[in-house]
Amino acid sequence: MSSKSVAREADDILLASDMIRLGARLQVLQAETSLSYDRLARLYREIQQASPPKGMLPYSVDWFMTWLPNIHATLFYSHYLYLREHTDSTNIRALINAYRLYLEQADAGRAGEPNDEPVLSFTRAWMLLRFFDSDMLQLASCTQCSGGFISHAYEPVENYICAICRPPPRAGKTRAATARKSRNSVRALS
Ligand SMILES: [Zn+2]
Structure with a gap:
């Protein structure tokens, strides 16, 4: 060798x-x-200290369009784009570092439940980048807060309103607070 x-x-x-x-x-x-x-x-x-899980990877693009996953994935992706633009990290190192930043923020917005699984798993974050690479996803600019959010590629975006500006009625108070924090981060990065 x-x-x-x-x-x-x-x-x-x-x-x-x-x-x-x-x-x-x-x-x-x-x-x-x-x-x-x-x-x-x-x-x-x-x-x-455990065997690796078997089975297929989570391949659904639609998962990223549901309310809370969309906010979390967008937060991660903002970090990723920032690191790609402002550091010389390779793709995979930028992914790892962006995911660590995401975990820090997701944890900070989650008072009292630190042992929960993060909404966006590392494997989903990795899939997300592959979906962007194969042009299945795009960033749409919200007409109300002007943040860039993940959406299906080729979907019309003229009147796009993001998941934070138009949350579903079932979104509770804690979630709304997390969402507001994420919005500030997405804005700070965009
Ligand atoms: Zn918005």
Whole structure:
């Protein structure tokens, strides 16, 4: 094995470990590193103290259009775009760092329930970027708050109103407060 491939392997192990700690599924690790399935599965078990979950990745684009997921995904994506523009992070490093920023903010907006799963999982965040890459999603500018929000590609956006400016009636008080915080972050970044 050449020294170059040893360095590459070390990088891949670090990268995979970071992603596993953030909750990445095995399919994501396979796509982003050149490590074998067996090595990734071993690494996963070592870090998470559990076997990697089986089954398909969450592939639904529509999930990102529902109210709370839309706000959380938009928050994550704003961080991602910011890091891509203002740092020299590679795609995957920008994804990891943006997801960490998202977790910090999602946690801060969630008083008293710190052990809940985040609304946007790391694997969903990864899928989101793939959906953007394959032109299935776009950012639509809200006509009321002018924030950029995730929406279906090719959908008319002239009269677009975002999930924060027009929340569904069932959205409770806590959720509204989280949404307001997210709006400030989305604005600060856009
Ligand atoms: Zn709005």
